[in-house]
Amino acid sequence: xxxxxxxxxxxxxxxxxxxxxxxxxxxxxxxxxxxxxxxxxxxxxxxxxxxxxxxxxxxxxxxxxxxxxxxxxxxxxxxxxxxxxxxxxxxxxxxxxxxxxxxxxxxxxxxxxxxxxxxxxxxxxxxxxxxxxxxxxxxxxxxxxxxxxxxxxxxxxxxxxxxxxxxxxxxxxxxxxxxxxxxxxxxxxxxxxxxxxxxxxxxxxxxxxxxxxxxxxxxxxxxxxxxxxxxxxxxxxxxxxxxxxxxxxxxxxxxxxxxxxx
Amino acid sequence: xxxxxxxxxxxxxxxxxxxxxxxxxxxxxxxxxxxxxxxxxxxxxxxxxxxxxxxxxxxxxxxxxxxxxxxxxxxxxxxxxxxxxxxxxxxxxxxxxxxxxxxxxxxxxxxxxxxxxxxxxxxxxxxxxxxxxxxxxxxxxxxxxxxxxxxxxxxxxxxxxxxxxxxxxxxxxxxxxxxxxxxxxxxxxxxxxxxxxxxxxxxxxxxxxxxxxxxxxxxxxxxxxxxxxxxxxxxxxxxxxxxxxxxxxxxxxxxxxxxxxxxxxxxxxxxxxxxxxxxxxxxxxxxxxxxxxxxxxxxxxxxxxxxxxxxxxxxxxxxxxxxxxxxxxxxxxxxxxxxxxxxxxxxxxxxxxxxxxxxxxxxxxxxxxxxxxxxxxxxxxxxxxxxxxxxxxxxxxxxxxxxxxxxxxxxxxxxxxxxxxxxxxxxxxxxxxxxxxxxxxxxxxxxxxxxxxxxxxxxxxxxxxxxx
Numbered sequence: 001x002x003x004x005x006x007x008x009x010x011x012x013x014x015x016x017x018x019x020x021x022x023x024x025x026x027x028x029x030x031x032x033x034x035x036x037x038x039x040x041x042x043x044x045x046x047x048x049x050x051x052x053x054x055x056x057x058x059x060x061x062x063x064x065x066x067x068x069x070x071x072x073x074x075x076x077x078x079x080x081x082x083x084x085x086x087x088x089x090x091x092x093x094x095x096x097x098x099x100x101x102x103x104x105x106x107x108x109x110x111x112x113x114x115x116x117x118x119x120x121x122x123x124x125x126x127x128x129x130x131x132x133x134x135x136x137x138x139x140x141x142x143x144x145x146x147x148x149x150x151x152x153x154x155x156x157x158x159x160x161x162x163x164x165x166x167x168x169x170x171x172x173x174x175x176x177x178x179x180x181x182x183x184x185x186x187x188x189x190x191x192x193x194x195x196x197x198x199x200x201x202x203x204x205x206x207x208x209x210x211x212x213x214x215x216x217x218x219x220x221x222x223x224x225x226x227x228x229x230x231x232x233x234x235x236x237x238x239x240x241x242x243x244x245x246x247x248x249x250x251x252x253x254x255x256x257x258x259x260x261x262x
Numbered sequence: 263x264x265x266x267x268x269x270x271x272x273x274x275x276x277x278x279x280x281x282x283x284x285x286x287x288x289x290x291x292x293x294x295x296x297x298x299x300x301x302x303x304x305x306x307x308x309x310x311x312x313x314x315x316x317x318x319x320x321x322x323x324x325x326x327x328x329x330x331x332x333x334x335x336x337x338x339x340x341x342x343x344x345x346x347x348x349x350x351x352x353x354x355x356x357x358x359x360x361x362x363x364x365x366x367x368x369x370x371x372x373x374x375x376x377x378x379x380x381x382x383x384x385x386x387x388x389x390x391x392x393x394x395x396x397x398x399x400x401x402x403x404x405x406x407x408x409x410x411x412x413x414x415x416x417x418x419x420x421x422x423x424x425x426x427x428x429x430x431x432x433x434x435x436x437x438x439x440x441x442x443x444x445x446x447x448x449x450x451x452x453x454x455x456x457x458x459x460x461x462x463x464x465x466x467x468x469x470x471x472x473x474x475x476x477x478x479x480x481x482x483x484x485x486x487x488x489x490x491x492x493x494x495x496x497x498x499x500x501x502x503x504x505x506x507x508x509x510x511x512x513x514x515x516x517x518x519x520x521x522x523x524x525x526x527x528x529x530x531x532x533x534x535x536x537x538x539x540x541x542x543x544x545x546x547x548x549x550x551x552x553x554x555x556x557x558x559x560x561x562x563x564x565x566x567x568x569x570x571x572x573x574x575x576x577x578x579x580x581x582x583x584x585x586x587x588x589x590x591x592x593x594x595x596x597x598x599x600x601x602x603x604x605x606x607x608x609x610x611x612x613x614x615x616x617x618x619x620x621x622x623x624x625x626x627x628x629x630x631x632x633x634x635x636x637x638x639x640x641x642x643x644x645x646x647x648x649x650x651x652x653x654x655x656x657x658x659x660x661x662x663x664x665x666x667x668x669x670x671x672x673x674x675x676x677x678x679x680x681x682x683x684x685x686x687x688x689x690x691x692x693x694x695x696x697x698x699x700x701x702x703x704x705x706x707x708x709x710x711x712x713x714x715x716x717x718x719x720x721x722x723x724x725x726x727x728x729x730x
Contacts, residue, residue, distance in 0.1 A: 014720050020680045021713065023720035042724055047676040053667050055624060056659055057646030061667035068671060095640075148626035177583045181623025186705030187659075188621055190275050193709035194587045195623075224710035227696050235713075252713035254695035 007039035008125075011073045013081035013090070013114070016048035017216040022251065025216060028243035029082045029117050035243075036127040038078075045072035049089035055182055059096065063103075066093040070106050078124070079114040082239050083215050084146020090114040091149065116146055117239055118214060122155040130162035132244030136234070139171045139208035141199070141222065143215035147175060156214055156238050163241055171206035173198075180221040196225045203233060210234045210250075212241060223251040263381060263409050265610055267594030270617040277588040286421050287589055294580035297524025298631070305520065315517050316635045318510055319571035322502075326562060329471040329504045330553070336474025340536025342549035350380035353554045357382060357463070357496055360550055361391050364494050366460035372478060372485040373397035374465030375413050375574065376500050376554055378596045379609065382463075393463070394455045396484040398448055405432045411590030411598065414522055414576045419589050452484070462488040462546070464534075466499035467574070468514060469551070472507045475535040476551060479515065479528035486532050495534065495546035500554045502570040514573055517633040521575035557608045565644045569604050571634040578628035578638060584621055593618055600628035600638040607645050616654055619645035677721055684715045691715075 010033055018025045026042075033040045050065035070093065073079045081087050091114060093107035121127040138160065146152035160168055179185060179195025186192075199222055203211050211226070211233055213219050223235035234250035249255055266273060277283055302308045322329060334344040347353035361369060369386065371377065371393050383393045383404075395404040399417035403409060405428050410416030417425075422439055429444055430437040433451060438444060464485050466476040476497045478485045489495045505511050519525040538545035561570055579585040579599025590598030595615070597605045603618040619642035628638045649655050669676045690697045691714030699707045706712055717723065 016680065019720040020684050021715045023717060023723050026720040026724070042721075044721075045673050047670045047673050050670065053663055053670075055643065055646065056663045057643065057648070057650030057655065058663050058667065059647055059650075061663065061671070064671050065667070068673075144623070144625035144627070148630055175627075177623050177625035177627065179583070179623065181625070183659075184621075184623045186703070188271065188274070188584075189705040189709060190271070190278055191584055191587055191621065192623075194278055195583050196710065198583075198587075220713050221710065223713050224696065224706070227711040227713070228709065248716060249695060252696040252711060254693060 007037055009075075009077045010038040010040050011076035011079045012040050012042045013046060013049070013069075013073070013079050013086060014042060015081055015083045015086045015216065017220070018082060021220065022216060022237065024245055024248045025082050025237045025239055028237070028239040028245045029080070031243040031245065032117065032121060032239060033080060035129065036121060036125050038125075041076070043072040043076075049086040051085065051089045052183055054089065054092060063096050066096055066107065067103060069093070070103065070110050073110060073113075077113065078120065079110065080117055080120045081114075082117045082237060083217075084116045084143050084150050084152050085215050085217060087114050087116045088145035088149040116150050116152055116214065118155040118159055119146075119150060119152050122158055128159070128162055130159055130242055132242060132246075133164040134210075134241045134244075134246055135165045136210040137167050137169050137208045138210040138212050138241075139169050139203055139206040140174060140238070141171070141178060141203075141211065141213040141218060142175045143213055143218045144177050146214055152214065156212075159242055160212070160238065166241070169206045169208045171202040171208070173202050176202075178218045178222050180218045182217065185221060192221075193225075196221055200225045200229060200231070204231060208233065210236060212236055212238045214238050219251055227252045263378070263384075263596065265595050265614055267606060267610065267615045267618060270592060270594055270621060273592035273594060274588040274621075277592045282421055282424070283419055283589050286419050287586060290415075290418055290580065291586055294523065294576070298521060298577060298580070299524075301520040301524040301526060304526075308520065311513065311517055312633055312635060315513055315573075315633055316571065318505070318513065319634050322505060323562060323567060323570055326501065326504070329506055330501060332471040333469050333474055333504050336471065337536065337549075337551055338474075340474050340549070341539075342474070342536045342551060345550060345552045346555070347552055348555045350554070350556055353380045353498065353552050353556075354382055354385040356552055357498060358386065358389050358391065360494065360496055360548075361386070361461050364460055364548070366391055366494070368392045368394060368455065368459050369461040369463050370394050370396050370456055370459040370488045370492065371400070372462070372464035372480065372488045373400050373416065374463070374498055375410070375596060376465055377463065377498050378410060379500075379556065380498070380554060382498065394452075394459065396452055396456065396488050397480070398445070398482060398484070401448060401452065402428065405429075409591070410596075412576060412579065413574055413597065413601075419591060456487040456491050459488075459492045461494045461496060462490075462492040463496045463498060464489050466497050466503055466551075467518065468511050469499065469504040470506075470508055470511050470533075471504055473535055475508075475533045477511060477531060477533045479518065479531050481523070481525075481529045483530050486530060489532070489534055489546065490544050493546055494548040494550070495537075496550045496552060497534065498552045498554065500556070501558050502572075518573050518575050521573075521577040521631065521633040561608060566604065566608060566641060568636050569601070569608075569641055571636055572601055572605075573634060574601075575633055577631040577633065578636075581627045581631050583625065583627070584623070600642070601636075604638060604641045604645070607648075612645060612649055612652070613654060616645075616649050619643075619649075677719075680719050681722060684719050687712070687715050
């Protein structure tokens with residue numbers, strides 16, 4: 001672990017979904033990074049990683065967004081974000097430029113510095129001082145990009161093992177896609193819907209009271225389905241639990257239970 | 263076969279509500295992936311084997327012309343014939359010519375996806391030659407007037423009841439739902455066809471350049487009877503199947519069986535090296551290899567070259583959550599699943615097949631199980647780029663992405679967009695934590711709730727915290 005007197009300069013990649021839907025994930029990420037001895041900044045010139053354009057075949061827009069993101073995070077030792085999918089997209093930037101293009105080298109450089117939060121804490125900082133407590137039987141969904149593009153599998157489990165009062169009930173097929181897939185979920189709603197139904201039935205069968213994951217897109221999808229089906233399972237991003245920031249209602253839950261005073 | 267790829271979404275919707283199909287697809291999940299992972303776990307060097315297979319295929323594709331010509335020279339040396347066919351029509355015509363030369367009335371067929379690709383059965387039938395499928399799955403499909411929904415388990419979309427039904431109808435025997443009885447019935451029906459056929463047509467899993475041999479792998483042994491009994495054996499296959507040596511072939515056989523069915527080795531591995539030689543006790547008098555191109559040589563040197571490494575094991579579709587939900591027929595042509603979503607646009611055109619490479623969450627499971635490490639999501643993305651650059655993507659997608667990108671490229675304006683979207687959704691949600699229905703977002707809210715944003719955007723909150 002790095003010595004605390006020499007803080008590591010980290011740029012937080014917020015991700016567009018966290019920015020819009022659940023800021024607490026961003027703040028929990030900052031808290032974890034600061035606990036681990038990092039100095040965290042949030043570059044203002046960031047927007048989205050560009051994945052919607054990349055996966056829709058709009059290479060030019062993707063390149064523009066990639067250049068903007070690369071520039072925004074110049075000068076940071078590390079770029080860390082609470083999403084395997086978005087950080088995976090930052091790694092894809094290397095595929096966007098020809099060898100002769102100077103942006104190619106800059107994209108390669110960003111790729112070396114960009115990490116998903118649980119992987120950064122575990123693989124880079126070897127940080128395991130998790131002091132939080134959370135009373136729950138949790139189950140963990142392995143989001144596809146984090147798992148297959150970045151090798152995030154044991155890292156979140158290693159960190160969750162440190163959380164007091166939390167037990168992990170692994171679900172069947174935790175590595176199978178939940179059917180979110182960015183624009184896929186609205187372009188092919190019937191198929192997406194079936195995939196998330198398969199997922200929620202595995203979640204329910206695990207006996208867990210809380211669903212955790214590392215990607216807000218997938219979590220919104222699964223939480224939305226659990227809500228529609230009437231299940232009382234809480235859905236949260238893993239960093240909220242690791243940072244001890246679980247006062248906030250879970251994803252899709254209200255400040256108060258319906259029928260009770262606010 | 264009729265192309266229904268443009269109706270992919272409608273096909274999928276029907277498939278999702280087809281109880282019989284869903285039951286059959288349930289068996290797929292329990293079968294192939296579990297068996298593959300057991301077989302892989304038993305072989306510590308499997309990952310190394312994948313690397314070797316990938317590297318060897320790359321080498322072959324770099325030298326495809328050399329190995330194909332070596333293969334051809336050796337087939338001729340063995341007394342056989344090689345026919346180069348650029349299009350499906352060329353291939354069908356050549357095969358019909360060979361059949362007519364020997365005055366063939368019936369041909370038996372081993373399972374061959376290339377013959378589906380060139381639509382051979384319809385062509386032969388129209389020209390007075392009766393094709394008889396001898397692979398059990400293909401035989402069942404032929405009785406039903408149906409088509410394969412999977413590249414190695416063609417009738418995977420059917421249940422036992424369907425087989426029982428069609429056998430009873432076509433064989434005119436008492437109805438049975440005992441798989442053993444049904445199997446015996448098929449065996450008896452096919453036995454006389456094998457003996458009476460004038461020509462046997464098989465595919466090939468690999469072509470061996472150094473010996474001029476073709477090989478097919480089957481678990482039923484039907485391929486052996488198809489190619490040894492008739493006087494003429496025609497192998498119909500495609501150009502990327504060539505491998506340099508017999509030893510190279512065994513590398514792929516080891517990868518293929520484990521990736522496909524989780525077997526360590528397929529039951530029958532049958533090599534054909536030319537026609538019957540003097541002193542041979544059996545074998546065909548004539549041996550023909552019909553090499554189909556159908557767009558493959560154009561893929562060499564293109565961004566799709568890696569697709570030509572495919573050894574047709576089906577692992578990608580067996581593990582694909584989209585294929586698992588809707589089955590193979592939804593894809594609307596011969597090759598389903600992830601490999602089909604890359605190949606089909608090449609063969610029938612992106613205009614017809616554009617929905618296929620889009621129907622993926624890019625979860626990456628296919629690539630993670632591919633024995634020759636084909637980056638299937640990347641190749642599907644290439645098709646999306648092709649579609650986008652040709653202005654073929656639906657207007658809603660083009661305008662949606664264009665409008666969104668306009669903001670994403672301008673951080674200050676983007677802040678305003680996220681602040682207003684955040685506010686809009688919070689107003690929609692009221693005091694509830696989620697939204698039941700959002701105008702124009704039925705794709706999401708028809709099937710699930712939309713969790714509401716928690717408070718103002720991160721960027722707004724972060725700014726005000728810093729100012730404090």
